[in-house]
Amino acid sequence: MIWLYLDPGSGSFLVQLLIASIAGLVIFVAASWRKIKRLFNKNKVQNDESDDEDEDD
Amino acid sequence: MKTKTISLGASFRDPSGFLFTRGGVLYRQVNQDYADDYTRLMESGLYEKLVKAGLIIPHTESEAQPADEKRSFKVLCPERVPFISYPYEWSFGQLKDAALATLSIQKRALKLGMSLKDASAYNIQFHRGKPTLIDTLSFETCKEGEPWVAYRQFCQHFLAPLALMAYRDVRLNQLLRVYIDGVPLDLASQLLPGRTRWNLGLSTHIHLHASAQKRYVDVAVTEARGGRKMSKDALLGLIESLRATVRKLEWKPAGTEWADYYAANNYTDFAFEHKKVLVGDWLLRISPKTIWDLGANAGIFSRVAAETGAYVISSDIDPAAVELNYRQVKESNEQNLLPLVLDLTNPSPSIGWQNRERDSFLQRGPVDAVLALALVHHLAISNNVPLERVAEFFAVCGEWLIVEFVPKSDSQVQKLLRNRVDIFSEYTRTGFESAFGQWYTIQSSSAVRDSERWLYLMKRK
Numbered sequence: 001m002i003w004l005y006l007d008p009g010s011g012s013f014l015v016q017l018l019i020a021s022i023a024g025l026v027i028f029v030a031a032s033w034r035k036i037k038r039l040f041n042k043n044k045v046q047n048d049e050s051d052d053e054d055e056d057d
Numbered sequence: 058m059k060t061k062t063i064s065l066g067a068s069f070r071d072p073s074g075f076l077f078t079r080g081g082v083l084y085r086q087v088n089q090d091y092a093d094d095y096t097r098l099m100e101s102g103l104y105e106k107l108v109k110a111g112l113i114i115p116h117t118e119s120e121a122q123p124a125d126e127k128r129s130f131k132v133l134c135p136e137r138v139p140f141i142s143y144p145y146e147w148s149f150g151q152l153k154d155a156a157l158a159t160l161s162i163q164k165r166a167l168k169l170g171m172s173l174k175d176a177s178a179y180n181i182q183f184h185r186g187k188p189t190l191i192d193t194l195s196f197e198t199c200k201e202g203e204p205w206v207a208y209r210q211f212c213q214h215f216l217a218p219l220a221l222m223a224y225r226d227v228r229l230n231q232l233l234r235v236y237i238d239g240v241p242l243d244l245a246s247q248l249l250p251g252r253t254r255w256n257l258g259l260s261t262h263i264h265l266h267a268s269a270q271k272r273y274v275d276v277a278v279t280e281a282r283g284g285r286k287m288s289k290d291a292l293l294g295l296i297e298s299l300r301a302t303v304r305k306l307e308w309k310p311a312g313t314e315w316a317d318y319y320a321a322n323n324y325t326d327f328a329f330e331h332k333k334v335l336v337g338d339w340l341l342r343i344s345p346k347t348i349w350d351l352g353a354n355a356g357i358f359s360r361v362a363a364e365t366g367a368y369v370i371s372s373d374i375d376p377a378a379v380e381l382n383y384r385q386v387k388e389s390n391e392q393n394l395l396p397l398v399l400d401l402t403n404p405s406p407s408i409g410w411q412n413r414e415r416d417s418f419l420q421r422g423p424v425d426a427v428l429a430l431a432l433v434h435h436l437a438i439s440n441n442v443p444l445e446r447v448a449e450f451f452a453v454c455g456e457w458l459i460v461e462f463v464p465k466s467d468s469q470v471q472k473l474l475r476n477r478v479d480i481f482s483e484y485t486r487t488g489f490e491s492a493f494g495q496w497y498t499i500q501s502s503s504a505v506r507d508s509e510r511w512l513y514l515m516k517r518k
Contacts, residue, residue: 006174006175006206006207006209008206008207009209009278010274010276010277010278010280010281010282011266011268011269011272011274012209012212012266012269013204013278013281014282015261015266016208016287016295017204017282017285018265019294019295020291020292020294020295021287021291021294022294023291023294023295024287024292024293024295026297027290027293027297
């Protein structure tokens with residue numbers, strides 16, 4: 001077992017796994033969809049990644 | 058000569074290191090145990106990126122002697138935050154921004170192969186007007202397939218109180234004063250209105266989370282997860298889900314618009330302008346570096362004070378006034394003004410382990426100057442505090458005092474006396490001067506133009 005300094009809680013772990021797997025799938029699908037869209041609209045400006053505050057600068 | 062080394066009361070939980078002060082300088086010792094993670098934080102570019110975004114407190118590596126030589130890897134000298142505040146003193150918007158900052162940090166960390174190992178609201182402080190992580194040792198290297206260990210803490214420290222404030226009552230952030238590790242999720246789940254179950258984020262992160270905790274209380278984590286792993290996309294998805302949930306939470310004072318609120322608190326008359334001039338002139342005369350504006354409302358005089366270059370704590374009992382104040386800080390990018398929710402009749406106590414983890418409000422003083430404008434009548438009449446004890450309280454807070462005396466004939470005081478027997482025979486200008494004279498010498502005084510009010514500049518005896 002990996003040593004942790006906070007007890008993450010078993011229930012919290014499970015809920016997290018559940019939410020994260022669904023949300024992760026959404027992210028994966030959205031990213032793939034963007035890639036597909038980009039293939040078809042090469043000239044269009046991409047502005048659907050609006051959460052720019054977290055984008056690398 | 059040996060200078061005394063003092064370990065800080067709040068800094069003991071994390072074995073990665075701890076804070077200490079020596080000769081008035083703040084240091085953070087990084088322990089050997091944490092050497093790899095610290096090196097990774099610095100070398101992966103994460104630290105630099107977070108500093109650039111204003112999301113982490115900058116530090117320099119120091120040659121100072123460690124406080125615990127045997128365990129020490131490095132000693133850091135972090136930039137100092139002028140005033141440590143706590144989540145139960147923040148307005149809704151402040152707690153929300155602190156939550157979003159935490160998620161933003163976690164997202165950036167994940168992208169560079171690290172993760173926050175705690176998500177405590179106490180690790181966030183308002184520095185130069187913005188929520189900033191002050192615990193440099195909060196990161197660990199991401200372990201392949203592992204979930205976010207601080208998820209529960211994030212929900213307790215941020216999501217639960219925010220949801221309660223938005224959906225039930227804004228005063229419920231005071232639960233954080235009782236529960237130092239955040240609002241227990243079963244409690245939050247019970248207190249939240251039933252309609253929050255229709256909010257996907259709250260129904261999962263709070264309600265489902267609370268029932269899962271109850272159900273799996275006796276099951277070990279390894280057993281509960283049964284070998285399931287979490288991909289990086291899943292970790293990022295979790296952060297996105299939390300972020301969307303937090304972002305959707307909003308609060309404004311019931312039945313009012315911000316504009317109405319602002320108008321009701323925004324004086325434009327002569328008296329008010331004269332007060333501004335007097336306060337500004339006196340502050341320039343005494344040039345304090347630190348100021349507490351007590352009962353600051355939405356912070357109009359705090360801004361007069363901040364313009365002199367001082368660092369100003371702008372406190373009020375009304376969460377709506379503080380919210381408005383904070384919105385203005387954000388809008389104008391004000392860096393030396395911190396709005397806080399504070400009930401002066403019961404200021405924040407010292408809490409936590411040995412009552413030493415979180416300092417009381419007064420322990421975080423004293424300051425150079427105190428502003429107490431249109432405040433004394435509230436303390437003396439609504440809260441029945443004798444005038445000399447009001448003076449004593451201010452004298453504990455700071456050396457200089459700019460205080461306003463509002464006489465009984467004023468409509469504001471009449472309002473307070475409306476349903477009361479007038480037991481305040483001492484509440485006259487003479488009585489006020491003699492009571493405050495026990496603690497202060499009056500340096501200047503002036504009637505406020507177009508009003509019956511008086512303003513005083515006093516220095517502690």
